[in-house]
Amino acid sequence: MPEVVQNVSKEGVKYIILGCGRTGYNVAEELAKETEDLIIVDKDEKRVEDLRDQKYNALVRDFSNPGFMDGLPVPEVAFILANDREANLAALKTIKSRYPATYVIARAIDAVSVDLLQQEGADVVLYPQEVVARTAIYHIRKLHSSRLALRLYDLLASWEGTLCIVTHLNPDPDSISSAMALSLIARHASHNKLNCRIVYEGDIGHQENRAFINLLDIKMERLTPQMLEECGYIALVDSSGPGVNNNLPKSTRVNIIIDHHKNNTQPPSAVADFIDIRPGVGATASIMTQYLMELDIPVSKTVATALLYGIRADTRDFKRNVTPQDLNYAAFLLPLTDADLLDKITSPSVSLETIEIIGNAIRNRKINSGYLFSNVGYIRNRDALPQAADMLIHLEGVNTALVYGITDQNIIISARNKDIRLHLGNVMAEAFGSIGEAGGHATMAAAMIPLSYFSMAKDKEGLLTLIIDPILKRFSEIVGLDGEGEE
Ligand SMILES: [Mn+2]
Structure with missing residues (x-):
């Protein structure tokens, strides 16, 4: 087989895959979706021939030989993925000594070679058994949170009449946007049978909050005692119980509590049909976004813009109490939002x-x-x-x-x-x-x-x-x- 590197006329190459068994081939397939700037090296001639038939730029080299990179371009990223512990280690040593700047992702065959590869300077060590275990745990966690979302959905689906969603006293964007999301879920679940009213007490003072409500055309009503009597169901968002962040009498029977506050002075004695309090999450709007994702409910531009603004406001633009989940949900919302509107909300005229x-x-x-x-x-x-x-x-x-x-x-x-x-x-x-x-x-x-x-x-x-x-x-x-x- 001729030793030609096809399509590589320059000094460098973006990716090189060393060892193209099943793992290497899967990585090659993924990379090929985004670039052709890829070389595959394997010691098996038949394998390389097959890869070339599939238009991959592949060549035969034995990378336990220290000279195996001779004549090849400098890779930006090297994947060392053979099913051979010694060969992978040897390849890593060669790459790291010849090209210290190359980013190396290496596959470990067993627990011992995880340490060896790390010591030799691999930037990332993949140990497939561990990846599988972690993925399994991730799915269990995801299952748990989607069960919670489904429970909320089923509960709302079983209700008829009016749901009062109580926001903060002097409501802020996190509580308002969370109320909007809950109202969206409730209407979806009940096929519009549940009438949702977003209510507040106090003032909407901050000019940004007023701009937020006006620009997004959010319907909010002032809470009256009579309204509480009319409502069959009461939900609290961004508050851990009646009387906390709102003026409801402590004895009020509420049905839903969704919140993210920690160190509340009140004991968590509130009884409700559904309680999801997750201290540590940056915003209640993040929790609501997760529900919408899990339940696969289409998020309108208005609700997405409101939720993203809610997360931004509560985390002070991702600078305070922010968690990877908050960023994750913000990333989900971003393409659904109205950027011009967000811009208008954040730069209102000052009174x-x-x-x-x-x-x-x-x-x-x-x-x-x-x-x-x-x-x-x-x-x-x-x-x-x-x-x-x-x-x-x-x-x-x-x-x-x-x-x-x-x-x-x-x-x-x-x-x-x-x-x-x-x-x-x-x-x-x-x-x-x-x-x-x-x-x-x-x-x-x-x-x-x-x-x-x-x-x-x-x-x-x-x-x-x-x-x-x-x-x-x-x-x-x-x-x-x-x-x-x-x-
Ligand atoms: Mn909040």
Whole structure:
């Protein structure tokens, strides 16, 4: 057989397959779908002849011989896949010593050669027995999650009447998009027999959230006690029970709970027909996307755009609490979304009130040993506070920023931190947890202190100035601030 390398006129080749038994042949077939830049080497003449008949660029060489690469182009990637432990090891040594930059994927024949191949510098070692075992486990896990999706589907299919899907108090994109997905699944499962209402309490303050709801034309209703009575079924999304992240009475009987929050203060005592709480997943929207995938329900542009935005918002654009699953589901949604719409949602015009609050926050700042405190006074739009805190944490010399204001019912504190020695959420919980709700992450946290005793006071801003000092003193004591050295 002539020693010609067909079609290879250049110095390099993208792929070389060394050893073309069953495994090698399968890899060759897969690679051939995307490129012709491929050489196959095998020591069996008959085998090579067959491969050439199939238009593969194949040649006979014995790669236990150190000179076997002579005259061949430099491969970018080498697959060493023979069914021969010694030959594979020898081939790896030759490739790695001649072409250190070549990426090598080598097949191990037994457990011992896994280690040997790794020691000799293989970039990836494939041990088929292990691959099979891992794939088997993967399928079991997948089966488990699709069982969960099917259980939800069957449950929804058995219902008739009205399902109330309760989002957050002051709903965010994760809870809203999750509600949309649940409504889609419910309508699909019940053949539109189940009437779904997406409800919320509080405000939709943040201009991005308002843009989100307006641009995607999401139908949401304000929750009323009467509505709860009308609804045959209640679902909570992005909340672990009645009264958590929503104002439902704790005794409310709910039917579905889907959530991803961890360290909830409430015990997971809620009873429901269906509960799927997966702490660690970056967003409830990820869990909902998985259901849609498992159930093979067509996802509309609107729902896909909403879910992707929900995952992005909850993971702060894939920077916080993000898991490989979140990325996986985001990748599934991406081709289904409306990119222009997403762009419009993420760059809405900022309301005048938000600008004013940010302006107040900058003007009223007091800095003490890296801690910034700023009183923005009376606010209607509470979502402006975290935006102000986000901005002020970037000021030079500031490690921790607390921005606070007063609404009709509460004192609201929004805080940001970049001092790695400080866990802001824990400090906030310690300082304000006993007089209100407080907590969060190491780098971002919030507190809400109800004004139950002062709500009759007319002068809100005066009230805030009066009571904020003793409240903030608790925070200062915990972090060890002495009150000296103000800017
Ligand atoms: Mn969430």
